[in-house]
Each structure stands twice: as C-alpha cells, then as structure tokens.
Amino acid sequence: MKRMYTGKTKDVYELENGDYLLKFKDDVTGENGVFDPGANTVGLVMEGAGRAGLRLTRFFFEKLNAANIPTHYIDADIEKATMTVAPASVFGKGLEVICRYRAVGSFLRRYGLYAQEGQPLDAFVEVTLKDDARQDPPISKSALEMLHILSAEEYADLEKLTKQISQVVKDELSKKGIELYDIKLEFGRLKKDGQVVLIDEISGGNMRAYKDGVYIEPLELEKLMLAGE
Amino acid sequence: MKRMYTGKTKDVYELENGDYLLKFKDDVTGENGVFDPGANTVGLVMEGAGRAGLRLTRFFFEKLNAANIPTHYIDADIEKATMTVAPASVFGKGLEVICRYRAVGSFLRRYGLYAQEGQPLDAFVEVTLKDDARQDPPISKSALEMLHILSAEEYADLEKLTKQISQVVKDELSKKGIELYDIKLEFGRLKKDGQVVLIDEISGGNMRAYKDGVYIEPLELEKLMLAGE
Numbered sequence: 082m083k084r085m086y087t088g089k090t091k092d093v094y095e096l097e098n099g100d101y102l103l104k105f106k107d108d109v110t111g112e113n114g115v116f117d118p119g120a121n122t123v124g125l126v127m128e129g130a131g132r133a134g135l136r137l138t139r140f141f142f143e144k145l146n147a148a149n150i151p152t153h154y155i156d157a158d159i160e161k162a163t164m165t166v167a168p169a170s171v172f173g174k175g176l177e178v179i180c181r182y183r184a185v186g187s188f189l190r191r192y193g194l195y196a197q198e199g200q201p202l203d204a205f206v207e208v209t210l211k212d213d214a215r216q217d218p219p220i221s222k223s224a225l226e227m228l229h230i231l232s233a234e235e236y237a238d239l240e241k242l243t244k245q246i247s248q249v250v251k252d253e254l255s256k257k258g259i260e261l262y263d264i265k266l267e268f269g270r271l272k273k274d275g276q277v278v279l280i281d282e283i284s285g286g287n288m289r290a291y292k293d294g295v296y297i298e299p300l301e302l303e304k305l306m307l308a309g310e
Numbered sequence: 311m312k313r314m315y316t317g318k319t320k321d322v323y324e325l326e327n328g329d330y331l332l333k334f335k336d337d338v339t340g341e342n343g344v345f346d347p348g349a350n351t352v353g354l355v356m357e358g359a360g361r362a363g364l365r366l367t368r369f370f371f372e373k374l375n376a377a378n379i380p381t382h383y384i385d386a387d388i389e390k391a392t393m394t395v396a397p398a399s400v401f402g403k404g405l406e407v408i409c410r411y412r413a414v415g416s417f418l419r420r421y422g423l424y425a426q427e428g429q430p431l432d433a434f435v436e437v438t439l440k441d442d443a444r445q446d447p448p449i450s451k452s453a454l455e456m457l458h459i460l461s462a463e464e465y466a467d468l469e470k471l472t473k474q475i476s477q478v479v480k481d482e483l484s485k486k487g488i489e490l491y492d493i494k495l496e497f498g499r500l501k502k503d504g505q506v507v508l509i510d511e512i513s514g515g516n517m518r519a520y521k522d523g524v525y526i527e528p529l530e531l532e533k534l535m536l537a538g539e
Contacts (some may be wrong), residue, residue, distance in 0.1 A: 191447040192444075192447065192449065192453065194439060195439075195457040202456065205453070207452075210421070210423060212423045214423075215421075215423065218448075219448060220421065221448070221450040221451070222450070223434070223436075224436065228421060
C-alpha cells in the first residue's frame, strides 16, 4: 500500500487492486484552536474527529449512491477510520465547489457591499482554487475553461451535481431540525472513464450547519445526525 | 452646476441641461509614489496628468463613436480639463470590467498557480466590484445576476462591448508599435433609455501598455499615442 498524498485532514494510499484508501485523521482545520471549515491551516486536534467525520461521510455517500448520484465511494471501515474509493484525479491542482443557502463566510467577506449577513441565497454555486499561498481565490467558469482546468461540459456536470448533492445534505439535516448555510464539495474525474464524480468527504468540517440560530460544531453535528441511525 | 461625486482622479458635476461634466484631476492612482492602474489609492500627483488623460480619452472615444460603439461621450474641453457626457448610472455601486491580453497584475496574483507571467490571454473579460474596503473583489456573471447588480442581457452587452472597445484600443496602440496587456473599463446605463454604454475615461491610467517589453507610464503613453495627431 503506497502513500499517494498527505492532506491536512486525511492521507491517501493506493491499494494493490488500484483502488484508493482514505485515512481520516483527527486534525481539524481552523485557526488558533477555533474550528473554521474555510481555513487553510490545521488549527486543532479533536479526539475522535476522524472517525466522526467518516461516519457522517459514509451516511451521506450511501444516501447519494441510493439516489444514483455518482461518487467515488466504495466502502468504509469506521474502526480503522478508512474509506475505500474508486481512483479519481482532481481538476487542475484541486478545486473547492461551494453551494450557498445563506450569505456567510467568504461570500460575505467579498460581497458584503451587496449582501446582508445571513441573507438567503438560492443554492448559489461558486468555485475556488485550492491554493493556500493565494488564499483559495474564487474563479469563474470562463477562467476555469480558459486555463484548461476543466471543460464547459465538465463545469455543467459539476454545477448540476453540486446542487443535487447539497440538496440531499440539506434535506437530511432538515429532518433533524438543522439548517444548512453552506457546504464545500470536491469533485474529480474517475480514472476508468473520466466521469465527473463527488470525491473526498462530506462531514461537519465541510459545512456550516445551524440549529435554532446556533452554529453546530462538526463533532456535535455528527452526534445529532447519527443519533438513532 | 452641482457637484455629484468626488472621485480619486476626477469629479463629476451636473449641468443645467441635465448632462454631466467630468473634471479631470492631476491625481494618479498608485502606492508610495509609484503609478499602479490597479491601485485604490491616489499615490501621486503628476502635473498635466488630467489634461493628458482627457486628450487620450477624447482620442479613443471619438474612435469608438466613429465605430458606432455606444459611449456616454459628448465633447471635451482640453484647456479646462473637462468632458461633457450623457447622464448615466453605474451598475450597483460601480463595476470595473477588465479585458486581458496577457497574464499580469491581479489576474496573476489570483491564478499564478495556473498561469505564467506575461502568458497571452485571448481577450479574457472579468468583472470586479468597486469596493476599496474589500480590495475590489472579482465577481462572476452568476453572482452579479443573483445580487441584482445587472441582468443576464446587460452582462452579455457589457462583455461584447468590452471586447469590441478593447480591440479598438489595442489596434490603435499597435499602430504605434505598442502592445496592450490589459485594460480596465467602466459601463453604465444611459438615463434616457437604459442602454449599456461605456462611461468614465480611457487613458493611460486605465491600461497596461508595453513597447519593446518595457512598460509605458500614462503620461508617456499619451505623448506616444498623440504625437502627430
């Protein structure tokens, strides 16, 4: 088993059969000990965060598979904090695709002249480049195409999948009385046929979720979502 | 004559007949005494910069009018450093529309992971919000529409006009052996019928121009462009 990549919150290995294995770590993004899903630095270590993230990821990926939404997910081993996935490659050096239902975070920092904090947004999709040195800059569809990061067809797939996936997550949260403000997804091309699929994970660290107006930390979200599952 | 607006490089007045009068100032954007067309601060005062900017603006606006490209231009008085224009209102609180032929400036600062400095770009159009406090953030077509800053039809007009206008400027510079790297334009809606037209100015302060690989300062550009006119 060969280590392919060491990430901020997980490591990636290649298995003998060509599939990839994701190993979830207990590191959480944030700054100065405060969790922030938009941060580029590992700000704290939360005991059990890896397994909690994986449990929630498995929960959502199984919902998505049941809904015939393409993902890289194969299976998960909670005890070992690992997930087996179909091999896929990222677009360029990696993109983050954000779906927004309320104006908070970087959207508000950029467009605060025109948007009120918490203002409803209609599943607004935007893309940022994964580039720590340049603070993950936002990038338009036309710039993505011009820089050959993805094609117009791939962008259309990515936008459509983002809205479908985010709606599934939003609906699941809603069943527990939790409101999804925004969510950050990653996509890739399947190695076998180039199909655009959801990759990485879907856990508390990928989203901002609120209950009765109060922000819910990732570990708490996992408990609320999986109680009774 | 009523002062409507005090800008960094010009002031705007309303005339008795409803037209607007732009008064060009000798202030130039930049930082620490160095000219930078992308800067938000007035970095230096250049004697004669206002009149030079106006002469070049008149030159380009008259070319555009001759080519039937809609602008707010009516006429100019070089001695008084004033330009009379048809009244128009900006989109939202003002946009800057950039057309890029080479990767430099803020494009490179954002997308340097994917672009080489000076790499040719095919008249790539992007929009930024005029918002000093938020460092003029880039904004996509979909975000502009969602925030009701402009409509899809207006965006299409603005993009088409940007490419047409930039090509006219590029061609004029090219006749003098000068290469246009990028240019920053402003658009508005004509008060009388809402038509999308070019507003503000087109001078050295709006563009990056190079001759034999050497950057040309705004005042020098005006001299080179208007020699013999």
